[in-house]
Amino acid sequence: MSSKETVFFTGGAGFIGMHVVPMLLEKDYKVRIFDNMFRGDREAVAALGDDVELIDQDVRYGGAVHAAMKGCSKVIHAAAVSINKSQADPYESMDINMIGNHNVFAAAADHGVDRLVYCSSASVYGDPERLPMHEDDRLSPQTPYCISKRAGEDLLDFYHRRSGLSWVGLRFFNVYGPGQKTTAYYTSVINHFVNRIKNGEPPVIDGKGEQSMDFIHVHDIARSVVLALESEQDNKPVNIGTGIDTTIAELADILIEAVNADVTPIFNERDVIASRRAADITRAKEMLGFEPTIEVRKGMIDLIRAQ
Structure with a gap:
């Protein structure tokens, strides 16, 4: 029986995920990627080695999320529909981003995971009223994608209050x-x-x-995810930019x-x-x-x- 902690990573086969996973492996985690592979690269995932498991599924299916998360101590939630696609098809955006958010957060609370890191977005601010933009500034999300990112942060706060779920929301800039x-x-x-x-x-x-x-480089984004996974402080959104x-x-x-x-x-x-x-x-x-x-x-x- 392996003593390594397993990180459950939705959307882990995506752009950001493929930069984060090698860093997790370096820190001796196992990784269970949960991804519908719409944009993922199976060969690239397979090349990551035996400590990476791929579950080809969709966050819209709560039962699948809950079952796949069993045995995982930490969660990274990155699965989402892009900002452009959310405007073209708000229905799919709400389905994946809102229902998907809730399925992942509720399962994490049920399983009592140690930490959930949520990939949020600076788009929650809308047009800023001042620079630099601070986490406590007024939020004015303008698209279904942005609205779902803000709602995700609110949902995490709910599950923290209800179930003690520990979370960090990373508001990625460009x-x-x-x-x-x-x-x-x-x-x-x-x-x-x-x-x-x-x-x-x-x-x-x-x-x-x-x-x-x-503009922030994906290498630094990946570093922030790993830091958030292990941070002693929690339950707040955090800007990640330069x-x-x-x-x-x-x-x-x-x-x-x-x-x-x-x-x-x-x-x-x-x-x-x-x-x-x-x-x-x-x-x-x-x-x-x-x-x-x-x-x-x-x-x-x-x-x-x-x-």
Whole structure:
């Protein structure tokens, strides 16, 4: 009988999961991935070794979730429908993100797991009223995806009060890195720029390019998940970002440098609402001991040059 703890990981075969699982194995955990494999890579999962088990199932089925979680001491819940898809098909989004959330949280409470780490999102804030964005700021989620992420945090608080479930909700900012699908809603900007630059064409930027995002590398995201799994503090949402906002104009310059192209961005002069994002990561530092390690320029250049 193995003495290793088993981590139950919904959506563990996805982009973020495939960066987290190797870190869990390094810390001597076993991992039980629960994933419908809609976007997962079976060969990549199989290559992770004997301490990784794959259960090909869907979080919408509560009985399957409950049965599969038996014997697991920790849970990571990452399974979700993307933000773009949630707007195109709100019904599926509510089904997977809301019902799925509840199935996982209720099972974790029933099984008395030590810790549940929930992959939430900075999208719960909507358009921020100030920068950097703090966990106690007003939340204004705008899409079914964002609404479900906020509701997930509220559900976790309910199960903490009702059953003593220990949880940490990680509000991820704009994640990028190797292995990411090009369909992510903000990576389309990166892909559009890179495709034009590689073709010798200048990237086209709407307005003055003042819109910004807090880009955080998936390696740092994965580190935050493992830290949250073992943190002594719990039962709060935590921002996971760099604390630095990168404008679209700055992003274009970084990508031109990465491709080593001789082009200059074209600015499409029109009125653009310049939304900005940057995380206050004070709580992440204090509660998890987390600090980002990969600077945006280096991370972006490494990513593009590796393609």
